[in-house]
Amino acid sequence: MSNLELKNLTITYGGAKALNGLSIEVKEGEFVALLGANGAGKTTSLRAISGLLKPTTGSIRFGGEDITKLSGYKRVALGIGHVPEGRQIFPDHTVDENLQLGSFIKRKSYKEVSQTLEEMFGLFPKLRERRKQMAGTLSGGEAQMLAIARSLMSRPRILMLDEPSLGLAPQMVLEMFRYLKKLHAEQGLTILLVEQQARLALQLASRAYILERGQVKIAGLAEDLIIDKRVAEAYLGTSH
Amino acid sequence: MDLQIWVEGLYIGSVYALIALSMTVVYQPTRIMNFAQGEGFVLGAAIGYQTIGVWHWPVWQAGAALILLAMAMGYVMERMVMLPVQLSGNRFAWIIATLAAALIFQSLFNLPYANVTFGYFEFFKTRANIFGAHIAMQKILVFTFMVFAAVFYDQLLKRTLWGRSIRAVAHNNDTSIILGIPTKLVIKVAFISGTVLIACAGFLAAPVIIVAPASGLFFTIQGFTAAIIGGVGSPKGAVAGGLMIGILDSVVRSSLGGTWGVFSTVMALALILVVRPNGFFGKRVVGR
Numbered sequence: 001m002s003n004l005e006l007k008n009l010t011i012t013y014g015g016a017k018a019l020n021g022l023s024i025e026v027k028e029g030e031f032v033a034l035l036g037a038n039g040a041g042k043t044t045s046l047r048a049i050s051g052l053l054k055p056t057t058g059s060i061r062f063g064g065e066d067i068t069k070l071s072g073y074k075r076v077a078l079g080i081g082h083v084p085e086g087r088q089i090f091p092d093h094t095v096d097e098n099l100q101l102g103s104f105i106k107r108k109s110y111k112e113v114s115q116t117l118e119e120m121f122g123l124f125p126k127l128r129e130r131r132k133q134m135a136g137t138l139s140g141g142e143a144q145m146l147a148i149a150r151s152l153m154s155r156p157r158i159l160m161l162d163e164p165s166l167g168l169a170p171q172m173v174l175e176m177f178r179y180l181k182k183l184h185a186e187q188g189l190t191i192l193l194v195e196q197q198a199r200l201a202l203q204l205a206s207r208a209y210i211l212e213r214g215q216v217k218i219a220g221l222a223e224d225l226i227i228d229k230r231v232a233e234a235y236l237g238t239s240h
Numbered sequence: 241m242d243l244q245i246w247v248e249g250l251y252i253g254s255v256y257a258l259i260a261l262s263m264t265v266v267y268q269p270t271r272i273m274n275f276a277q278g279e280g281f282v283l284g285a286a287i288g289y290q291t292i293g294v295w296h297w298p299v300w301q302a303g304a305a306l307i308l309l310a311m312a313m314g315y316v317m318e319r320m321v322m323l324p325v326q327l328s329g330n331r332f333a334w335i336i337a338t339l340a341a342a343l344i345f346q347s348l349f350n351l352p353y354a355n356v357t358f359g360y361f362e363f364f365k366t367r368a369n370i371f372g373a374h375i376a377m378q379k380i381l382v383f384t385f386m387v388f389a390a391v392f393y394d395q396l397l398k399r400t401l402w403g404r405s406i407r408a409v410a411h412n413n414d415t416s417i418i419l420g421i422p423t424k425l426v427i428k429v430a431f432i433s434g435t436v437l438i439a440c441a442g443f444l445a446a447p448v449i450i451v452a453p454a455s456g457l458f459f460t461i462q463g464f465t466a467a468i469i470g471g472v473g474s475p476k477g478a479v480a481g482g483l484m485i486g487i488l489d490s491v492v493r494s495s496l497g498g499t500w501g502v503f504s505t506v507m508a509l510a511l512i513l514v515v516r517p518n519g520f521f522g523k524r525v526v527g528r
Contacts, residue, residue, distance in 0.1 A: 050418045076420030088415040090408050092523070097404050105420035107401055154420055 003027055004049065004158055004192070009058035011044055011214075018044040019055070020214035026158065031184050031191045033201040033222065035235060036211035042194040043085055044214070046160050049192075050082045051075050063157070077105045081156025085163050085194075087147040091136025095127055098135050098146055102153030113153070120149040123179065141172035148179070158190040159183070165197050173197070177204055198235040202226045210235065243373040245494045246487060251379040253486020254386040255449060258441035259463025260470065260478035261390055265434035267473050268397070269409040269426050272325075272334040276317055276341035278460030280435040282349055283313055284442025285358035285451035293360030306443050307436055314435030317341055318428050342457055349453035362447040378448045385444055386479070389437055394475040406430065465509045471522025480520055484508070 004026040011019040019041045026032045034042050047053045049060060051072030059068045062078055070078075090098055099120060103113045121128040124145045130138060135146060144164055151159060161180070165173040181204055183189045195201035202208055202222045210218040210231065218231060225231045259281060266274045287309060291302035324337040364377035397403035409416045409423045416423050442451060451459075462485065470481025485505040493501035512519060 047414075052414050052417060071422075072417040073420050073422045076418065082418040084415060084418060088412055090411050090415075092407065092411065093404060100401060101404055101408050101416075101419055101421070104401065104405065150419070 003061070003063065004190075005061040006045065006049070007059045007061070009045070009048060009055050009060065011041075011048055011053055011055050013044075017214055019048065019058075021058070022211070022214055022216065024209050024216060024219075026190060026192050028157075028190055029188050030207060031205045032193070033198075033205035033208040034192060034194045034211065035198045035201060035208055036217075037235075040211040041214040042211060043162055045211075046082060046084075046162050046192070046194060049075075049160060050080060076154050076156075079155075079157030081151040081154060081159045083147050083151045083159065083161045083164060086166065087143050089135045089138070089143050089146050089150065091134065093135055094132055095135055095138070095146060096131045098150050099127075099153050102150035105154050112155075116153055116155060120152060123183075124149055140168050141176070144168060144172075144176055145179070148176075152183075156189075158192060160192045160194070162194045163196055164193075165195060165200070173200070180204065198231075199226070242494070243371055245490050247370060247373040247375050249487035249490030250483060251375065251383055251486070252449075252490060253483035254383040255441065255445050255459075255482075256462045256466045256486050257479045257482025258382075258386050258389065258445075259438060259459050260466035260482050261386070261393065261475060262434045262438035262441070263460075263463050263467050264473060264475055264478045265393065265437060266430050267467075269406045269423075269430050270322075270334075271410055272321065272338065273464065273467075273472070274317070274321065274341075274431075274434070275335075275338040275457070275460050275464075276321070276345060277434065277438055277463060278456035278458070279342055279345035279349075280310060280313060280317075280438035281442035281445075281459045282345070282358075282451060282453060282456045283310060283435075284439035284444075285446035286349060286353060286442075286453070287439070288443045288446045289356070289358035289360050293358075299363060303443070306439055310436040310439035311432050313345075313439070314432035315428065317435060318431035320344070321431070322427060342460065346454055346456050349456075353453045356453065358446045358451045358453075360447055376448055378444070382441070382445050382448070385440065386482075390475050390479045397475065402426075462505070465505055467519075468509060469512045469519055471519030473523075474519075474521040477519050477521035 006022055006024050009019050009022045010017060022041060022045060034045065036042055044053060048055055051070060055068065059066055061067065062080060067075055067078065099117060103116060106113050126142055127145060127149060130142065135143065138146060164176055168176065177200060180191060184191050193201055193205060202225055205222045208222050208225050209216050259278060262280065263274060263277045266272060266277065284306060287306045288302060291297040291305055292299065320341040321334060321337045325333045362376060362378040366377045367374045368377055368380055397406065405421045405426055408421060409426045413423050466481035466485050467478055469484060470477025485508060488504050488508055489501040492504040
């Protein structure tokens with residue numbers, strides 16, 4: 001029951017509506033992409049789900065619970081993981097320390113934390129080599145791996161990623177998406193992916209929402225959207 | 241030069257170091273320099289004077305009252321500073337908020353204690369002899385307390401998850417929240433523990449230093465100077481900066497006279513800001 005449900009969500013930023021009655025749903029085990037142009041409300045949606053922004057109207061439900069009014073830091077314990085835009089790793093902390101901060105809510109169960117840590121190093125072997133290094137010295141790709149691993153340290157039921165491909169070399173983008181696919185396929189992790197590279201995202205996800213001005217404009221199965229004429233013109237266009 | 245002057249300098253330096261350290265405790269998660277921090281020092285001195293000096297309470301009882309009242313003051317101070325910061329959304333709101341808090345506390349101290357200095361008798365009336373320099377045991381107590389507090393806080397920051405969370409909150413509040421770190425609690429705890437620390441310092445030092453109801457801002461400035469010279473945010477820097485200006489103050493005072501003491505520390509501050517703007521132990525500020 002890790003259904004995530006946003007209903008009629010409105011968020012106002014200094015007079016302008018960043019979200020304008022947004023309704024989306026992510027079911028347990030799904031891989032959903034959230035697409036749209038800049039300013040469509042993708043990042044705002046994720047920040048609302050994490051509790052970093054308070055909606056003026058509407059509700060957010062997760063796992064059958066209404067979390068609209070719940071403090072942001074408490075939502076992590078419910079199983080919401082958020083890899084923010086621009087990675088936001090802590091550059092003055094070592095790789096190890098970054099990962100430990102990711103397991104803040106599990107701090108009382110030492111065994112589980114060290115087990116999860118081993119799992120992360122298995123998944124991202126590069127991070128093991130860099131354990132004692134300051135996170136600020138990592139390459140863009142490594143930093144993105146760290147940001148994902150750090151979020152996974154809290155053992156989330158849903159992982160939300162905000163433009164993980166931003167600023168990465170094309171080869172690195174493909175590698176990172178392979179990791180996401182693996183996490184989804186092997187561990188059954190629910191994923192909500194915000195992405196500018198729409199074509200890649202549609203190849204990975206099973207469903208997608210396309211946002212425009214804080215609302216859902218088009219919704220459907222990824223395989224349908226990728227051949228949809230409206231989508232192709234507006235979002236897949238010339239960039240690939 | 242007379243060793244006595246250096247030993248006295250180390251003692252007064254440890255007082256400045258304690259103030260700088262408590263400012264560091266608040267600065268670490270918030271990036272706020274709390275100009276009301278010195279009021280905690282006055283509170284500690286006032287409680288010592290009232291409970292031990294006037295009411296003749298035993299030290300442990302006075303100590304208990306001290307910690308409770310300091311915690312309350314830290315809590316109130318956090319609200320006085322953080323509410324304006326959070327509500328206004330202005331990055332610089334803390335400057336006026338902490339100054340306002342300082343002035344409010346200062347006027348509160350002035351109500352009952354207008355013409356009082358908070359001196360009371362020393363816990364240990366003995367003098368120690370260090371290579372011919374005589375120093376009150378009370379001063380050694382202050383110095384020892386400073387060393388323990390600094391080492392404790394330094395290790396807390398480096399080795400514990402709570403310490404790492406403090407640094408994380410400072411770096412990025414939103415990212416800390418999405419990792420499940422209760423950022424508001426981290427900040428509250430910082431204000432409360434910082435105030436308890438500085439109130440203990442005032443309580444211990446009051447018998448051997450002159451503290452008046454309006455001294456808060458003077459001590460704040462001394463601690464601020466020490467923190468800048470040592471490197472803002474660094475516990476090691478707080479200690480180094482405190483001891484440096486303590487010794488400088490003491491040496492200049494004895495050779496050139498009293499009025500030159502504070503002048504020399506301010507000059508040292510100006511010099512450091514030109515030569516080494518991040519202080520001795522400060523990190524270069526990394527742009528995001």
